[in-house]
Amino acid sequence: MKDSTRIYLASFIVFLWASFFGIYNLIDIGIFDAHYIFSPSKLHALAIASIEGNGNNTRAIVANIVSQLQADPDLAPYLSVKEEWMFNNAGGAMGAMYLIHASITEYLIIFGTPLGTEGHSGRHTADDYFHILTGTELAFSAGSYEPEIYSPGSVHHLRRGEVKQYRMPEGCFALEYARGFIPGMLMFGYADGLTSTMDLPTLWTTTRVTGREMLGNLVRGKL
Template structure:
C-alpha cells in the first residue's frame, strides 16, 4: 500500500490560508483593544498624566539641566514623595539595554503595569530606528539632547529638543533618531502587553542577548504582577 502525501501546491495554499487567518485574528484583536481603550475603560486605572509628567520634567531640567544624573534623581525623588504614586514604583534603580526596531539604548523601568509604563530611556552615543506601531500612546519627554523623527511624505524632520514632548499616538509609526547623547522620561498609556513582542523581537532574532532578556522579563514581570496584586491594572 503506497503512502499518500499532500502535493506542494496544496501545502503552499494551506500555508497562505494559515497566514491570512493569523493576520485576520491579529487585526481583530488589535481592533478590539483599540475599542476598549476608546471606551474609557482604562482611564480610571491611570495613575500618571502626561501634563504632570511634563511639568515634572521641566522643573527637573530647570534645577539640574547640566547634570543628567541629578536631573533623573530629582524626577524619581519627586515621584516617590507622592503617596498616591509611591506604592506602585520600582524600589530599585536597575538599568538594562533595550534593542527594539533596530535602535539600541538603555532603560530604567520606574513603573510597569497592564495600562501604563514609565521609564528613563536613552543613550550616550546616539541611535536610530523604527518606533513600532503600538497599542498605547507614547509620550517621550526629552530631558537631555535632541530627538528627530520622520514620517513618509514629509521632506523635513520633526525636531524635539530638551523640554519638548514627542507624542507618538497609538497606531502611528515613525522613524526616529538621536544623533548623540539623548535621554527621556518615557510614558506610555494604553494596553502595555501589546507592546511586549516589539520589545523582544530584536533580542530574539538578532542580538540573542539572553541575560538582558532575562533582566527585562524579571524587572517588568515583577512590577506588572506586583502592581496587579495591589489592584493596579
C-alpha cells in the same frame, strides 16, 4: 491560490485587525481609563521643572524626577524601589532603560544613550509620550521632507498605531511614558534580542524586572 481567494483572505485579515482595534478602543475607554495613575501633562511639568533646576546634568534630572514621583503618596506604592538599568534593543536602535513603573495599562521609564542611536519606532497598542530631558531626538514620518525636532523640555507624542523613524544623533535621555495595552508592546522590545543580538542575560533581566513590577501592581489591584 486564486486571485479571488487572496482577496477574500486579505479582506478577512483587515476585518480581524479592524475588529481588534475597535474592541480594544472600547476596552481602553471603558476599563483601562480608570486604571491610569499618571498624567501626561503632569509628567511634562515635572520634566520641565527638573530640567530647569538641574541644567544639563542628566543624572541630577533623573534623580529629581524619581524623588518627586516617590514623594507622591498616590504614586509611591506602584513605583519600583530599585534603580535597575538594562540595555534595550528594539527596532534596530540600542539604548538603556530604567524601569520606574510597569503595569498592564502603563509604563514609565528613563530611556537613552550618551552615544546616539537610530531605529524604527514600532507600531504600538499604546500612546507613547517621549519627554526629552537632555540631547535631541529627530523623527520622521513617511512622506515628510523635513524632520521633526525635539529638544529638552519638549514631548514627542507617538500616537497608537502610528509609526516613525527616529534618531538620537549624539546622545539623548528621555522620560518615556506609555498608556494603553502594554503587553501588546512587549514583543517589539524582545524581537531584536531573540533574532539578532541573542543577549539572553539582558532578556532575562528585562523579563524579571518587568514581570516583577507588572505582577506586583496587579496584586495591588492596578491593571
